[in-house]
Amino acid sequence: MTDRPDAPTRKPQLTFWQIWNMCFGFLGIQFGFALQNANVSRIFQTLGASIDDIPMLWIAAPLTGxxxxxxVGYLSDRTWTGLGRRRPYFLIGAILATLALIAMPNSPTLWIAAGLLWMLDASINISMxxxxxxxxxxxxQQQRPAGYAMQSFFIGVGSVVASLLPYLLAHLGVGNTAAAGAVPDTVRYSFxxxxxxxxxxxxWTVLRTREYPPQQLQAFDEAPAAKAAPERDRVRCLLFxxxxxxxxxxxATAISMLRLDRQLYVLAALIAAFGLALLVRGAIRDEHGFARVMDDVGAMPSTMARLAVVQFFSWFALFAMWIYTTPAVTQLHYHTSDTASAAYNEGANWxxxxxxxxxxxxxxxxxxIAPMARRWGLRRSHVFNLALGGAGLISVALLRDPQMLLLSMVGVGFAWASILSLPYALLSDSVPAAKxxxxxxxxxxxxxxxxxxAASLLGFLIKHLFGGQPAAALAIGGVSLFVAGACTLWVREPAPRVRA
Structure with a gap:
């Protein structure tokens, strides 16, 4: 891949194996992410966290992202090294995430485990x-759905093995229980x-791929030009x-005076943080990197703004599933919340x-997904898959045989694959290469x-509206996926572009 003056002005089609190599790193990234999703609530409960505390401890994951x-996105757009534009970040994030995975199951206290979750999630985000x-x-453009689908494939494969590891190790004779406050060997060896x-x-991806230099990417750019960022009125930024x-x-004051759940402080902090960002934007010069990122938020393509609503309800549902499936299944199907018991650890492995x-x-x-998107279009395919996921999550709260929950996971799997691919295919077609x-x-x-x-509201809702039943969070997540599907109908699907 060169920047010669006579280089072609259209990106060449890549072969199956070239796409395979460029996406293979996602196998490992998702391996670490799946170990986190399936086992962190278990580690937190083992180290003494209550069900009410778990959402707040999980806040590290979204906040670091x-x-x-x-x-990382802003910096990688402006990076060019001997390793290329994106690959240095792949490698740095992978090294740091590996160190966090080794350390987390050996955490002596709950707060050290929470700190390592911050490190792990930040590192995964640097690579992801x-x-x-x-x-x-x-x-x-025409190969991007296939590329994102390939990423989804590796995400699925990596997550299958990672999620099964404690269960498989237990059946191979590795210890699945430990003293109170200690993480079982099945979890430690899996990490x-x-x-x-x-x-x-x-x-593998770093060594087996190459990147287009910035000049060649600019020549290849198929997206419409980004609209100019709106001129910022500094006084208005400061006032708002x-x-x-x-x-x-x-x-925050009202939450304190009314003695509401402390998780609600997260919502107050989000509101204040948005205001602080506007204050900083109004106070700094336009040339500053933070100012440019804030201006790009105001100049995002309309497709991206509409997809934002879809993503909100999709990821609300996923977060509910990740943090509440272990306490829901162990309580509803294995009838225990005692983390030192054999029944709890059997349920956690399930x-x-x-x-x-x-x-x-x-x-x-x-x-x-790729042939589905070609036949039905990106938008209708995503609606169908989200509906399957919504039905799957709601059924987890309704079924009583833990074996039957495998059927629930069919719908969840289709939704997960779709969430990881089709919104990005819709988005990438509307975003200029330079940004x-x-x-x-x-x-x-x-x-x-x-x-x-979700971290701020779910604990409050489960405690005060649903009698402390964590399975209710999964039902709420299912409804959220149906809402995300309805919002997808609002997104405009880009028409194919043909360049001479």
Whole structure:
């Protein structure tokens, strides 16, 4: 891939194996992510966390994404090294995530485990965000659905093995119980293996791919030009920012005076943080990197703004599933919340099997998504898959035989594969190459914010409206996926572009 003056002005089609190599690193990234999703609530409960505390401890995951992904996207758009534009971030994130995976199951206290979750999720985000932009960089428009579907395939395969590991190790004779406050060997060895897989798979992509230089990417750009960022009135930014900070402070004061659940402070903090961002934007010069990112938020394409609503309800549902499936299944199907009991650990291992199942179905669904999108279109395909996921999550709260939950995971798997591919295919067709990374990072806001909202609201709702039954969170998540599907109908699907 060169920047010769006579280089072609259209991106060449890549072969199956070239797409395979550029997406292979996602196998390891998702391996680590799946170990986190299936086992972190278990680790937190083992170290003494109550069900009410779990959402707040999980806040590290979305918050690090909110901070890290736009920064990494902005920087990677402006990076060019001997390793290329995106690949340095793949490698740095993989090394840090591997260290966090090795350390987390050995945490002596709950707060050290929570801190390592921050490190793990931040590191995964450093690698993950440029991978999304990488597909947009490397593939022509007509191959992007296939590229994102390939990522979904590796996400599914990696997650199946990662989620099953504790269950498989237990059946091989590795200890599945431990003294109170200690993490079982099945979990510890799974995390060690996951660290090795993450580092090796990302290393494969770094070594087996090349990147287009910035000049060639500009010549290849198929997207419409980004609209100019609106001119910022600094006085208005300062006034609006101060207003939002005051509103956030009032909300926090009300929560304290009324003695509401402390999780609700997250909502107050989100409101105040938005105001603080406006204050900073009004106070700094236009040339500053933070100012440019804030201006790009105001200049996002209309397709991206509409997809933001879809992503909000989709990721609200996913976060509810990740943090509440273990306590829901162990309580509803195995009739215990005692983390030292054999029944609890058997149920927690079964959750790993269920997570493996939905990721396995997602890998199969990923194979079908590209032809489905060609036949039905990106939008209708996404609506169908989200509806399957909504039905699957609601059924988890209704079924009583834990074996039958495998059927629930079919719908969840189709939704997961779709969420990881089709919104990005819709988005990448409307984003210019020069800002692919920063817009993908901004798009992550609408993945992170719903998770923060879920962390603040779900504990309150479960405690006060649903009698402390964590299965209710899964039903709420199912309804949220149906709402996301309805909102998808509002998104305009781009027409194919043909260049001479």
């Amino acid at each position: 909110l901070i890290v992904q736009p920064i 965000e440029p991978f999304r932009a990488f597909v947009g960089d490397q593939l022509p 060690y293996f996951g660290g090795a897989v993450l580092l090796l798979s990302v290393g 920012g101060a207003s939002w900070v005051v509103v956030g402070g009032i909300c 959750v790993g099997v269920l997570f493996a199942a939905y990721n396995g179905f997602a890998a199969l669904a990923a194979i079908a 692919m990374g920063v817009f993908m990072g901004i798009f992550n806001f609408f993945i992170v914010i719903p998770q923060l909202v």
